[in-house]
Amino acid sequence: MIERKRDGAELTTAEIQEFVQGFTSGEIPEYQASAWAMAVFFRGLNSRETGDLTGAMMRSGRVLAYPPHSPPKVDKHSTGGIGDKTSLILAPLLACDELWVPMISGRGLGITGGTLDKLESIPGFNVNLSEPEALGQLERIGLFMIGQTADICPADKKLYALRDVTGTVPSQALIAASIMSKKLAESLDRLVLDVKFGSGAFMQTRSDAESLAASLVATGNEMGVQMSHLLTPMDQPLGAAAGNALEVIEAVECLQGRGPADTVALTLDLAECVANVPRSQLERWLNDGTAWRKFVALIEAQGGDAVAAERLGEVHRAPVIEDLPAPHAGTLMSIDAGRIGRACVQLGAGRAKASDAIDFAVGCSAIQKVGAAVQKGEPLLRIHARTQPSLEAALPLFQEAIRVQ
Amino acid sequence: MIERKRDGAELTTAEIQEFVQGFTSGEIPEYQASAWAMAVFFRGLNSRETGDLTGAMMRSGRVLAYPPHSPPKVDKHSTGGIGDKTSLILAPLLACDELWVPMISGRGLGITGGTLDKLESIPGFNVNLSEPEALGQLERIGLFMIGQTADICPADKKLYALRDVTGTVPSQALIAASIMSKKLAESLDRLVLDVKFGSGAFMQTRSDAESLAASLVATGNEMGVQMSHLLTPMDQPLGAAAGNALEVIEAVECLQGRGPADTVALTLDLAECVANVPRSQLERWLNDGTAWRKFVALIEAQGGDAVAAERLGEVHRAPVIEDLPAPHAGTLMSIDAGRIGRACVQLGAGRAKASDAIDFAVGCSAIQKVGAAVQKGEPLLRIHARTQPSLEAALPLFQEAIRVQ
Numbered sequence: 001m002i003e004r005k006r007d008g009a010e011l012t013t014a015e016i017q018e019f020v021q022g023f024t025s026g027e028i029p030e031y032q033a034s035a036w037a038m039a040v041f042f043r044g045l046n047s048r049e050t051g052d053l054t055g056a057m058m059r060s061g062r063v064l065a066y067p068p069h070s071p072p073k074v075d076k077h078s079t080g081g082i083g084d085k086t087s088l089i090l091a092p093l094l095a096c097d098e099l100w101v102p103m104i105s106g107r108g109l110g111i112t113g114g115t116l117d118k119l120e121s122i123p124g125f126n127v128n129l130s131e132p133e134a135l136g137q138l139e140r141i142g143l144f145m146i147g148q149t150a151d152i153c154p155a156d157k158k159l160y161a162l163r164d165v166t167g168t169v170p171s172q173a174l175i176a177a178s179i180m181s182k183k184l185a186e187s188l189d190r191l192v193l194d195v196k197f198g199s200g201a202f203m204q205t206r207s208d209a210e211s212l213a214a215s216l217v218a219t220g221n222e223m224g225v226q227m228s229h230l231l232t233p234m235d236q237p238l239g240a241a242a243g244n245a246l247e248v249i250e251a252v253e254c255l256q257g258r259g260p261a262d263t264v265a266l267t268l269d270l271a272e273c274v275a276n277v278p279r280s281q282l283e284r285w286l287n288d289g290t291a292w293r294k295f296v297a298l299i300e301a302q303g304g305d306a307v308a309a310e311r312l313g314e315v316h317r318a319p320v321i322e323d324l325p326a327p328h329a330g331t332l333m334s335i336d337a338g339r340i341g342r343a344c345v346q347l348g349a350g351r352a353k354a355s356d357a358i359d360f361a362v363g364c365s366a367i368q369k370v371g372a373a374v375q376k377g378e379p380l381l382r383i384h385a386r387t388q389p390s391l392e393a394a395l396p397l398f399q400e401a402i403r404v405q
Numbered sequence: 406m407i408e409r410k411r412d413g414a415e416l417t418t419a420e421i422q423e424f425v426q427g428f429t430s431g432e433i434p435e436y437q438a439s440a441w442a443m444a445v446f447f448r449g450l451n452s453r454e455t456g457d458l459t460g461a462m463m464r465s466g467r468v469l470a471y472p473p474h475s476p477p478k479v480d481k482h483s484t485g486g487i488g489d490k491t492s493l494i495l496a497p498l499l500a501c502d503e504l505w506v507p508m509i510s511g512r513g514l515g516i517t518g519g520t521l522d523k524l525e526s527i528p529g530f531n532v533n534l535s536e537p538e539a540l541g542q543l544e545r546i547g548l549f550m551i552g553q554t555a556d557i558c559p560a561d562k563k564l565y566a567l568r569d570v571t572g573t574v575p576s577q578a579l580i581a582a583s584i585m586s587k588k589l590a591e592s593l594d595r596l597v598l599d600v601k602f603g604s605g606a607f608m609q610t611r612s613d614a615e616s617l618a619a620s621l622v623a624t625g626n627e628m629g630v631q632m633s634h635l636l637t638p639m640d641q642p643l644g645a646a647a648g649n650a651l652e653v654i655e656a657v658e659c660l661q662g663r664g665p666a667d668t669v670a671l672t673l674d675l676a677e678c679v680a681n682v683p684r685s686q687l688e689r690w691l692n693d694g695t696a697w698r699k700f701v702a703l704i705e706a707q708g709g710d711a712v713a714a715e716r717l718g719e720v721h722r723a724p725v726i727e728d729l730p731a732p733h734a735g736t737l738m739s740i741d742a743g744r745i746g747r748a749c750v751q752l753g754a755g756r757a758k759a760s761d762a763i764d765f766a767v768g769c770s771a772i773q774k775v776g777a778a779v780q781k782g783e784p785l786l787r788i789h790a791r792t793q794p795s796l797e798a799a800l801p802l803f804q805e806a807i808r809v810q
Contacts, residue, residue, distance in 0.1 A: 002571060006443065006446060031434075031436045031438070031439040032568070032570060032571050035439040035443045036572075037440065038407075038440040038441075039446075041411060042444075042447040164406060164438035165437060167411050167441075168438050316557060391591075
C-alpha cells in the first residue's frame with residue numbers, strides 16, 4: 001500500500017481501512033506509516049480516499065449518537081486566527097434556534113487561541129463532560145462546549161503526533177482528514193467552515209485557503225454532511241481583543257448586543273450558513289438577550305459562575321495595563337495579526353508547547369481597526385501584562401505590528 | 406532535514422553526516438528515517454549528496470587500511486545476473502597483475518546468485534577472515550574473497566532493512582549509496598561496474614541500467630575512486646551453467662583456458678578496465694595456467710581443498726540429472742534469464758529469503774546459446790536436481806524459458 005501510493009495509484013477503501021486499523025492497533029509500525037504519509041505528501045489523496053481516511057480515523061474511536069427525531073446537529077470549524085472568539089458567540093446563538101450544537105473544541109497552540117482555554121477563564125467552567133452528561137445537556141439546553149476526550153479519533157491523535165516529527169504535517173489531504181475526522185465524530189448534519197488567510201492564519205494566501213476549503217468541503221460531502229464555508233481574511237485581529245479572558249469579555253458584549261461590528265458580522269455570516277432561521281432573527285436573538293441567556297444557561301450547566309463571567313474584567317485583572325500610543329498622527333495602515341499573536345504569546349496568553357500554562361488575564365484590548373484616523377499619542381491598543389518586564393519584552397512586537405502613515 | 410528534502414532543497418554535508426550518525430546510533434528514530442527516505446524517493450539526491458551519504462555510511466563502520474606504497478587496490482561490482490561467475494575468474498586474474506584485489510562479496514538472494522555461496526561449494530573454503538588475516542593474505546598472494554563483516558557499513562545495513570519494509574528500495578540515489586558505501590569500505594583505487602539489464606537483471610532496460618551506472622560512477626568519482634563501467638545484457642544466462650558448484654566448475658574451466666566464449670570475453674572486458682597490463686597479457690594468464698595457479702593459491706590460503714575444486718562435478722553430483730530436449734528442430738530464439746533463474750531457485754540453488762539453505766549441486770549446465778540451430782530432441786540444457794519431484798516442479802519453468810522457432 002505504501003508502494004501503491006508512492007507510485008500514484010488510487011487506494012481502495014479496504015486498503016485505507018486496514019491501514020488505519022493496523023496503525024491504531026500498532027500492527028503497522030510507525031516507520032511504515034511515516035513513509036506512507038510522505039508518499040501522500042507527494043501524491044495526494046483524491047476526495048474519495050480522503051473521505052475514506054476521514055471515516056476510518058473517525059471510526060477508530062467513539063462517535064456521538066443521538067436519539068431519533070432530535071433536531072439537526074450543527075457546528076462550525078475555524079482554521080484559527082487572532083482574536084477569533086466567534087465560537088463563544090455562535091454556539092449559544094445557534095442553540096436559540098431549533099438546533100443542537102455539540103461543540104467539541106481544542107486548546108490554543110502557538111499564536112492561535114483555543115476555545116477551551118477561553119471558556120476556562122470563566123470560574124468553575126468545566127470542559128470535561130462525560131458523553132451521557134453532554135448528551136443530557138443537549139436535550140436540556142441544545143448545546144455543550146467541551147474538549148476532545150481520549151476516545152475520540154485515537155487514530156488521528158497517533159497519526160498527527162507522527163506527522164509532527166516526520167515533516168508530513170503540510171499535506172492538504174492529511175490536514176483535511178485530521179480536521180474532519182474529529183469534527184465528524186460529532187455526527188453533524190451541517191458544518192460551516194471558517195477558513196482564514198493572512199498573516200495571522202495557518203494559510204497565508206486566499207488561494208491556499210480556497211484550496212484547503214475545497215478539500216474540507218469535498219471530504220465532508222463525501223461523509224454525507226451538508227457543508228458550507230467562508231474564506232475570511234486574518235490580516236488584522238478579529239474584533240477589539242486578543243487574549244483569553246479579554247476575548248470572553250468581548251464575546252459577552254456581542255451576546256448582549258454591543259459587540260464590535262466585525263466580530264458580530266462574522267458570527268452572523270457563519271450562523272446564517274447552518275441556521276434554520278433568517279439573519280434578521282439571529283440578529284434579534286443577539287440584541288434581545290436571548291443569546292446571552294443561552295450562554296448563561298451553558299455556563300451554569302457546565303458548573304461555571306455566570307455572574308463572574310459578566311464581570312471577567314475584574315476577575316482576571318492584569319496587574320500591568322498600559323496603552324500603546326500612536327507614534328504620530330495619521331491613518332492606521334495595518335495591524336499585523338501574526339505579530340499581535342506573537343506579542344500575546346510573549347505576554348503569556350498562549351502556549352509555545354502543549355504543556356505550557358496560560359495566563360487568562362493577559363493580552364490586548366481596545367485594538368483600533370485598520371483605516372482609523374489617529375492623533376499622535378492616541379491609544380492604538382491596550383496591553384494587559386502580568387509584570388512590567390513582560391510588558392517591556394512584548395512592547396517591540398506590538399510596535400512592529402502596527403503601521404501608522 | 407526531512408522537510409528540506411521534502412521541499413526539494415540540497416542537503417549540506419553536515420546535515421547528511423548528522424543524519425547517518427544519528428540514525429546509526431538510534432537517536433534518529435526509524436519513523437523519521439523512513440519519511441526521509443520517501444522524500445528522497447521523490448526528490449532524489451544529486452551526486453554531491455549521494456557521495457556524502459555514501460561516505461557517511463561507509464565511515465559508520467570499519468574501512469580497510471593498507472600499508473603505504475602497496476599496489477593499486479581494484480575490484481568489480483556487478484548488479485547481478487543469472488550464471489554470472491565472473492568474480493571467481495576475475496579476482497585471481499587481476500591478482501596475477503601488480504594489483505591487490507580485496508574482494509568483499511555477498512550471498513545470493515532471489516534469482517541472483519552470490520559469490521560467497523559459490524565459493525563455499527568448494528570444500529573447506531572459509532569466507533570469514535579477520536581483517537588482519539585478510540590483509541596478511543593480500544600481502545602474500547594479492548587477493549582475498551570474503552564476506553561482509555558486521556562492522557562494515559552498519560548504517561547501510563540498518564537503512565536497507567528499513568527501506569525494504571517502507572517502499573523506499575527503488576530510489577536510485579539510495580541504491581547507489583548502498584552499493585558504493587559497501588564497496589568503497591575496501592578503500593579502492595579503481596572500481597569497474599558491470600551494470601546488467603534484461604529479464605535476468607535488476608534493471609529491465611538498457612536506459613535504466615545506464616542511469617544507475619551514471620549514478621554509481623558519479624558517486625565513486627565523488628569519493629575519489631577511478632571508475633569505469635560496462636552495460637551488459639542479461640537476457641540469456643551468462644556462460645553455460647547456473648547454480649553454485651556448476652558455476653565454479655565453469656569458472657575453473659575459464660581459469661584453465663577452456664571456458665565458454667561469452668564468460669571469458671566478459672571477464673576480459675571487465676579486467677581490462679582496471680588492470681595495468683593489456684588484454685593480451687590477461688588472456689595469456691588465463692591460457693598459460695597463471696590465473697589457475699592464483700586461484701589454487703587463494704583456495705589454499707582460505708582453507709579450501711584445491712583438488713576437490715578441480716573435480717567439483719563429483720563432489721557435488723546431483724542425484725537426478727536430466728537433459729531438456731528441444732521440442733522440435735529450429736533456431737534457439739531466446740533463453741529467458743529471469744525464468745532460468747527462477748527455475749534454479751525452484752531446484753534449491755537460490756534463496757527466497759535470507760535464512761534459506763542452499764543446495765550447491767543443483768541448477769543447470771550445458772545451456773545452449775541464443776542463435777544455435779537445434780535438432781528435435783537435442784539437449785537445450787542439462788537439469789541437475791536433488792529429487793525427481795523437484796525436477797518435475799522446475800521443468801515447466803525451464804520449458805517456458807526457452808523458445809525454439
